[in-house]
Structures are given as structure tokens and as C-alpha cells.
Amino acid sequence: MIIRVFYFAALAEQVDCRSEELETGATSAGELIEELRARGEPWRSAFDSRIQIAVNQHLARPADNLSDGDEVAFFPPVTGG
Amino acid sequence: MRLIRVQQADFDASAVLTELRTGRTDIGASVTFIGCVRDLNLDDDVRAMRLEHYPGMTEKALEKIVDEANSRWQLTGTAVIHRVGELQPGDQIVLVAVTSAHRSDAFAACEFIMDYLKTGAPFWKKELLHDGSSRWVEARPSDDEAAERWKQ
Numbered sequence A: 001m002i003i004r005v006f007y008f009a010a011l012a013e014q015v016d017c018r019s020e021e022l023e024t025g026a027t028s029a030g031e032l033i034e035e036l037r038a039r040g041e042p043w044r045s046a047f048d049s050r051i052q053i054a055v056n057q058h059l060a061r062p063a064d065n066l067s068d069g070d071e072v073a074f075f076p077p078v079t080g081g
Numbered sequence B: 001m002r003l004i005r006v007q008q009a010d011f012d013a014s015a016v017l018t019e020l021r022t023g024r025t026d027i028g029a030s031v032t033f034i035g036c037v038r039d040l041n042l043d044d045d046v047r048a049m050r051l052e053h054y055p056g057m058t059e060k061a062l063e064k065i066v067d068e069a070n071s072r073w074q075l076t077g078t079a080v081i082h083r084v085g086e087l088q089p090g091d092q093i094v095l096v097a098v099t100s101a102h103r104s105d106a107f108a109a110c111e112f113i114m115d116y117l118k119t120g121a122p123f124w125k126k127e128l129l130h131d132g133s134s135r136w137v138e139a140r141p142s143d144d145e146a147a148e149r150w151k152q
Helices: A009-015 A028-037 B013-021 B057-072 B103-120 B141-151
Strands: A001-008 A019-023 A052-054 A059-060 A071-075 B001-006 B030-038 B044-053 B075-081 B085-087 B091-102 B123-129 B134-136
Touching: A001 A009, A009 A059, A009 A071, A009 B123, A009 B141, A019 A052, A028 A052, A052 B134, B013 B030, B013 B075, B013 B091, B030 B103, B044 B075, B057 B103, B075 B123, B091 B103, B103 B123, B103 B141
Parallel strands: A001 A071, B001 B075
Antiparallel strands: A001 A019, A052 A059, A052 A071, B030 B091, B044 B085, B044 B123, B075 B091, B123 B134
16 A cells, blocks of 8 residues: 655654655554564664654544545654743 | 634734624633744844745644634634744744633633644744844643643
């Protein structure tokens, strides 16, 4: 399946990527993280930090399922306000 | 009445309150919170602050927080305006304005919205220092605790 992935803030800088379209076999957000970490550095270290996940623009957990066409985002804990 | 805006431009709290109150005579209390950029954090001189956000999700997250506030308290109006882009020390960053028949609901809802915004809305601050370097602001455990206490 194909999903769109966004990266924000410090994480986007670490992996030097803000968004990409991915063909993936990952069925959950957690599996997708493992797939990204398997790319090696800087991906592996970037995902060692505390990362929040959003699926289709709602906060999600690693166990949450992914479907074809989903928009997944990874970012550091938020610091607005 | 509900206003949710993410914008680069500055805001006028008084004008927002006027929007929330116009045409209504059932509002007994208006509470506003304004957050501003400070020039000192972790003992470094901050030249400016750059705010990044997740367009689309930000608005959804703020809507959800305002929905939750409206389900917990009797409110007649809520406004959340959050600025993004580059801001200078002293600049306003965020406005939360709440109107209600009574002050207790307005005070509580205003604090609730800020506490949840701090931990649930996808904004990130980067501090630009005088020496040309920059640094992402780290999330604070005290903000998580502030949001957590509303769950008890």
C-alpha cells in the first residue's frame, strides 16, 4: 500500500526530510517506525528520541493500524502556547 | 460563537472579545489568556522564536480541545488564535478567550484550553539565539502534568 509520511520540527531536520510517499508493508504505525529505522543512520537515532505519531491528522499510538492512502506524521513532543 | 485561527499576523484581544460578545446580553464573564515570547530561556539570549506547525492537524486538534471545553462547561463563546512563523521577544504568541454566563466556567475553560493546547496541538518552537545558533524548545514535564490534572 501507499502512504504519505510527514516529519516535523527537530525530527525533520535530523532525517533531512519533510515528507515522502512510501510503498510499505507496515500494518501499524509501530511497524512503519521499524521500517524507517532499518534505513540506518540518521533514521535509527532520530527515532530513538521520544516521538509522537499522528494518523490522518489525529494523535495515534504505535499499535494503531495503517491503511492504504493514510497520512502518517512523526514529530517530537509539541511545544506550542 | 467559535473562532479558531492559526496565523502569522498579530491579534487584538479586545477586538476578539468584541466579536465574541456582539449581539449577546447573556454573557456575564469574559476571560482571556495571552502568551508572549520571552527573551530569556535557559540563561541564553533569545533573539527570536520561530514557530512551526502541522497545517490541517493543528486546526483539527484545536477544534477538538474547544469541543471538549464546551462539553465540560457552559460557555457562550470560545476563541483560540495561535501565531506561527518568526516572532520577536515581547510578541504575542497565543490568545485564548472564553465567554460565559459565570466567571467560574470561563476561568476553568480558559485554563483547560491552554493546558491541552500545550500538550495536544502540533506546534513547535525554535529559539534563534544572538550568536546565530538555534535550538528547538524541549517539551516540559510540567506541561504534561498540567494537562493530566484535568483527567482526575
